[in-house]
Amino acid sequence: MRQVKKSIDRAMRLSWNALPKGLQANVRPLIPNQIKPATSPVGEPPENSLLSVIVPVYNVRKYIEKCLESILSQDYKNLEVIIVDDGSTDGSDQVVEAYMSRHKRVRMLRVNHAGNGTARNVGIQAAKGKYLTFVDSDDIVEPGAYTTMINQLKSSGSDFVSGAFYRQKGSKKWLPQMMSEIHGEDRIGIAVDDFPEILRDVFLWNKVFIREFWNQSVGSIPEGVLYEDQETIVRAFLRAGSFDVLQQPVYTWRIREDNSSITQQKGDLNDLIDRMRAALIVTELVEIEAKAETKRAWYVKSLGEDLRLYIDQVPQATDAYWDVLQSSVSQLYAKAEPDVFSLLPVADRVVVSLVSEDRRGDVENVLVSFRDNGRTFPVRAVNGVLYAEPIYAKELTPQLPLHLLQFHPVDTQLKTRLLSISWADTDTVEVRGAAYIQGLDASNHPYKTHLELLNTTTGDRLTVQATASPDRWIDQVSGDRWNSYAGCVFSATIKTSDLLSAAGKATPNGQEWSLLVSVDSAGISETDVIRVRDGEKLPFQLPTGKAGNRSRVVAQIDRTRGLRFRVIRYGSMASQVTVSGRTVKIRFEGSSNIPENIYVKSGEDELLSSVTDSPTGRVFAVELPVPPNGREVAWDVYGQSGTGKPHFVGWPGASSDPSGLPPVGGALSVFPTGYGYLRINVRSWRVTASDCTVNQDHSALVVTGTSAYLKAGNEMMLDLILATPRSYISPRKVSFTPGSEVFTAIFPLSSDRWGHGNATPETGHYKLYARTIDDNGTVRRHTVRAVGALAQSVPAEHLTDRLRIVLSAEDRERSFVVKVLAPYQLNERGPFAQQQLRTKHLSDSTEIDPEAVLFESFAGKSATDSVRAISDEIGRTRPDYKRYWTITDHSVSVPKGCTGILIYSADWYRILNTVGTLVNNNNFPHYFRKREGQVYVQTWHGTPLKKIGNHTPVANLSASYRRLMEREAKFWDLLIAQNEFAGETLPRAFGYLGNVVTTGYPRNDVLHDADSSNRRSKVRSALGLNEDTFAILYTPTWRDNVRTAQNRFDVVNYLDYEEIAEELGSRFRVLSRGHHNVAGQRKTADRSTYIDVTSYPEIADLYLAADLMITDYSSSMFDYCGTEKPILFLAPDIDQYENETRGFYFNFRDVAPGPLLSSTSEVIDAIKRLDSINSEYQERYSAFVAKYASLDDGKAAQRLLESFPHSPAHGGPVNQTA
Structure with a gap:
């Protein structure tokens, strides 16, 4: 009987949902009680039945406290928090016990470690609540989440409710794109067949369930496997009589910065096995219980977004990983109906097809192309049908069938961007924006743009005239290197009086008008709101115009609801605000709509103002306290008359017009908010x-x-x-x-x-x-x-x-x-301009200049290393040669007589393609191809201790970089090695078969020339070092496995500079030299305990200036040892680095020319007994120098150039050997 009633109620709800929003309010009284709004009517208490919150805990001591605080601080107080400790070994249970002693609502159950499924089931069995929800112990529940969701269930009568969620990594918190797609609006009382895309929301923790429904229809959670929530949630979606989908975010899903969570192990074989098992089990469930549309949605999810992160692992994966992936994908691929594939974007469609056909090499080709060239592509028409032309398609054998490249509606993403918004006068707002379908170049596929304003409450519509306003700026920010959308920029003028009054009626306060943008191109029509604010063009808070008749329209924008214009009507408006010390005076003029009282409010604090009447109006005065501890406190200004409701006090002026307000910049600042309400900010x-x-x-x-x-x-x-x-x-x-x-x-x-x-x-x-x-x-x-x-x-x-x-x-x-x-x-900014420059210059056949040389060191981050020494030697022997240096910007100083060329500029592309000689210590970009007649000299940047190139563990080197270096080695005409060991190791590491010159490192010439002593004095003076200062040079290398939230290599620093300064005193000074791979991530500004010398142009100068070097596995040891000054090795992670991260070419422990240390305290102790350490390691140090630095004698650059009869030193090009 319950199910019959739910079916009837659901049918009525769906009929109501289908009505225009403007009519829903009128019809709502005729609908059963279930569809009341989620907020409780005035005077009616919210639902207060017990909510059981299940929290499985396993080794989350770092996160559990914030998680529990977010639960216990909820305004829904009738909840029990059931912690299930899944065998934690890090003290997580102790944190929970501390909470149990303070909070009666928290209890803990203990189980042997068996995984989330078991822990959750134990919690469910112990739960007593009418409602049931789950929280992962490293996540956060948003404030007010449980009240919102439980009240929603009470009003709708649904079986469960699902809210949106944020993602967070470090301090960055954002609403994922998926949320705007499946939680972009409230959907109340629906079933899965009404909105099959909701199957993408397969998470337990953003939902609250009716316990009765859970027991009857969902049941136990799978145990002993990962991704146990997938099957559980799909059961709930398929079997619910109805459920609610909310736009409001209720949860924050944390991405751990140490990559230790379950969902961050996509490259792990066991993770893949469990994920594929879950996918196949749920597929069987869907095949049995779902209708056709829902089945299609499941296959689109399973073959699309669910697989992307796993397929991305293929280049680094083992054969076993590939076999499991390929087998599972093939099964899903075979079960899917043909129409499923037209619902997958081109990139997913192609890659999944290649996986199913067991074409691993082609999968890797496509993935490398994604990394190098992006996922965008041009589109062409063939017999009236549009097809994608991705650059990787030409590289695949056999060629892709044309149907995989067809441009389907899923590929027609309408991209929108707000470029500017300004108020010409009280009644006129001018808007500039861009709207384009990704892939359809405006120069090849003309666009028509239509604008319309939609009242989101009443459904009223107003047409707005759009005028074409071409602007190449959009190509700088589109992220598309293959298509130009400059012709897709438009401008429009909107009369706000039309929004304040529509169809002869005043628009009520708070109603919003969304600006809808429709474009037509190549037979495709798409409509959306403007979702993106151009941060380079517009401030975070959009400007506001002047108010008129106590009303105005304000513009707002976010990625979920887009650009909209909100009607604001004010209960009262101030005419002047003055400040004197801590006293604010707010003047109102005229005789009507002047409040009787004014008060200011900040959180729970309220201050009532005094009032003075005058013939022309009324003045309120309030004295504000000085905030403690330098904090800033914001006070909102409220007006009230009689027993009327308090209202925010408005300000009539535009945000660009400070007239009538106190001068800006005061400690007590008065300004209008984005809604035009007065706000006072106070700082001491x-x-x-x-x-x-x-x-x-x-x-x-x-x-x-x-x-x-x-x-x-x-x-x-x-x-x-x-x-x-x-x-x-x-x-x-x-x-x-x-x-x-x-x-x-x-x-x-x-x-x-x-x-x-x-x-x-x-x-x-x-x-x-x-x-x-x-x-x-x-x-x-x-x-x-x-x-x-x-x-x-x-x-x-x-x-x-x-x-x-x-x-x-x-x-x-x-x-x-x-x-x-x-x-x-x-014409050099943005990916589209860059692709145009590459196409123009790198395919150019302009004559090569044999007397021009392009030098590059670490992609232009510096003008240093052996490249610098060769440049100086050519300058000495052939001053007529044109010497160019790649630079990232003009903070890089180039040698005298040379010209710095900005990398990726038009000049740089031209010179890269036309110079006779190229000298590099690293690599050129992936698109570089050496021309016939050019000579490429590779100096590399150090004798390797750690394994490099092809010897690097596969998991630690991207397929893109591996292929780049394989290709680069074929272009080299000459490889320079510091010693015989490097001369043998480097060619093997890179698959290089050409000439190798073992001549010592030119970069070390300055360490051994006659002027080295004077140079040391000059460098130390430039660094601010006194004669008696003991300079410690710290040169740690980077780690493949340590990355930032943006997936860049991060700084690894085991030396505590403050401890050094405290223990050794002011005579000892640390010079910190970061590796070029992490230079951009270093955090060194405004430091006082050390000198950051990462940007110092020449590291050899630092070797001269230093009295001691501390390093780890850096190649700097092979250079510095030639100075015969002591070296300490701070390497606490040596076991991991040697056995997992990189590996060594030889047994470093047996030959290191100094002690291996594991802490700053050990370093300090070693410095204090440096003389004895020098004696202890003298024999080993001498052997190390003899093997690796014996050729560094100050003449390496000279020998290098003289050893080739056709070198630049003698006026001709080097013969090609590769």
Whole structure:
């Protein structure tokens, strides 16, 4: 009987859901009680039945506390938290026991380690609640989640409810694209056949279930396997009479930064086996219980997004991994109906087909192409049918059947972007945006764009005229290297009076108008909202226009609901706000709509104002307290009359017009919010920037701002600094205007930091900080915000011949940021422009210049290494040669007589293709092909201890890089080796069969020439080292297995600089030299216990300056040993590095020319007894030098050039040998 009733109710709900939203409110009273809104009516208490929260715990001591706090702080209080400890060994249970002692709602059960399925089932059996939910112990439940979901179930009568979720890695938190696709709107009282795509939401933890439904229809969770939630959730979807899908995020799913969670083990064979087993079991369930549309949705999910991360592992996978993957995919592929494949995007369709056909080599070819060229592609029409033309298709044998490349609706992704929005007057807003179908180049497939405003409450529509406004900017940010969408930019003018009053009726407060964009191209029509705000063009908070008649329209944008215009009607509007000290006065003019009382509120704190009437209006005054500990406190302003509801007080002015408000930059700041409501922000001390210009000769940045105090305390302003995590720009001068709080700071845009010539700052996003110092000498940094004219004018760009400066105000706080960028021209920016340059220049047959040489070191990050020594020698012997250096930006100083060429610029592509000789210590990009007549000299960058190239463990080297180096080695005409060991090892590692010259390393010549002593003195002086300073050079290498949240190689630093300084004293100074692979990730700005020398141009200078080197497995040891100065090896992870991460070419423990240490304390002890260590290792050290550095005598570069009769030193090209 219950099921019959649910079927009737569901049919009524679906009929109601199908109505326009404007009619739903009128019809709702006729529908049974189940479809009431989720929020409880006034006076009716929310649902308060017991909720059982099941939390399996296994070795999550690092995360469990935040997880439990998020559960116990929920406003739904009637819950039991059942912790099932799954045999933790890291003390997680102790954390839980501490919570149990303080919270009666928490209890813990213990089981032997058996996995999440068993732990959850044990928890379910013990649960007593009417409602049931689950939490993973390293995740977070969003505030208010359980109240929202349980009230929703009470109002809908559904069997369970599913909310959206965030993902989080480190400090970054975001709403996944999938959430806008399947949780983009509320869907109440539906079944799986109404929305089959919901099968993508196969997670237990973002749902609350009716326990009765769970017991009757879902049952126990699979045990002893991973991905146990897949089958469980699909059972629930298939068997529910109805369920609810909510747009609101209720949960945060953490991605562990140490990659230790179950869902981060895609390359593990057991993980794959369990995932494929789950997929095949659920497929059988779907085949039995689902209808055709739902079956299709399951196969699309299983063969598409579920497989991507596993297929990505194929290049590094074992044969066993491939066999399991191939077998499982083949089974799914065979079961799927043919129409399933037209629902898979081209990339998934192609790769899954290749896997099913057991074409592993072609799968790897496609994956390498994805990494090198991206997943986008051009589209062409054949007999009226559109087909994708991905670049990898030409490389596959046999060729792909045409039907796999057909451009289906799933491939027609409409991409939208808001480029600008401005208010011409109170009634007029001007919008510029872009809308294009990815793959359809506007120059080949003309577009028609239509705009419409939709009232999301009433369903009313208004047509808006779109005008074509071509702009190449969109090609810089589209991410598509094959198609131009410059012709897809449009502009439009919207009359806000039309939105405030539609169909003769005033639009109520809070209603929204979404801007719908429809495009037609190549016979395809797509419609969507504008989802992306261009962060380079627009501030985080969109500008607001003036209000009229106590109302206005404000613009908002997010990725879920897109660009929309919200009607705001104000209960009252202030006319003037003044500030004096801590007192704010708010004036209202006229005789109507003036509140009787004004109060300000911050959280739970409220302050009532005093009131003074005048003939022209009323003035309210309120004194605000000074926030403690330098915090900023925001106070919202409310008005109220009689027994009426309080309302936010509005401000009539546009966000760009400060008239009537206090001057910007004060410690007490008054401003309108994005809705146009008054808000007061209070800090005891605030620093703001109101103007920033580049001076006339482009040599400096001039910042004007205010440093304002309510209460000075014991802290005073020291200076300002522009800083990234790894670099900083100190001001040349900071001055205050006499008698005021206004300052001017001048920041140089070039400097000679190391005595190697003027260079620009390193590229990066420099945030402006004010540095303060207190009575104890503690220095702190405070973010400086953009205000006033500066906030309204940014983003703003300044382009010089050496720099591109972009001024911006970022994040909600409008922090002032100076982006220092390489000075690329418009036709060099973005992937589309880059592909155009490659096509133009790298296929050019312009004559090769035999007297031109291009030098490159570490992809232009420096002008150093053996490449530098060869450049200097050619400059000495053949000054008529044109010497070019690849540089990433103009922070890289090039040798005298050379020309720096910006990598990826048009000039760089041209020179790469036309110089007679190429000298590199690493590799050129994947698209480089050496021309006939060019000579390529490879110096490499060190004698290898750790395995490299083809000898690197497969899992630690991407297929793209492996193939690049295999190809590069075929282009080399000459390989330079420091010693015989390297001369034998390097060719094997790279599969190189050409000439090898074992002549010592040119980069070490400066260590052994007659001027080395004078050079040491000059370098130490440039570094600020006194004669008696003991300089310790720290040169750790990078680790393949240590990566950032962005999957870049991360810094590994085992040396505690503060401990060194504390234990050894000020005479000892550490010089920290990061590996070039992690230089961009280092965090060294504003450090005082060491000197960051990562950006110092020449490492050999640092060898000279140092008195001791500390390293680990870096090739620097083979160079530094030639100085015969001591070396310590800080290598606490040597076992892992040798046996798992990389491996060594020889038994390092037996030959290391210094002690292997595992901690900073051991390093300190070794330094204190350095003389005895030198004696202890003297024999081993001498043997090490004899084997690896005996040819480093100061003349390697000279020998290298003289050893070839047709070398540049003698005026001719080297013969090709490869």
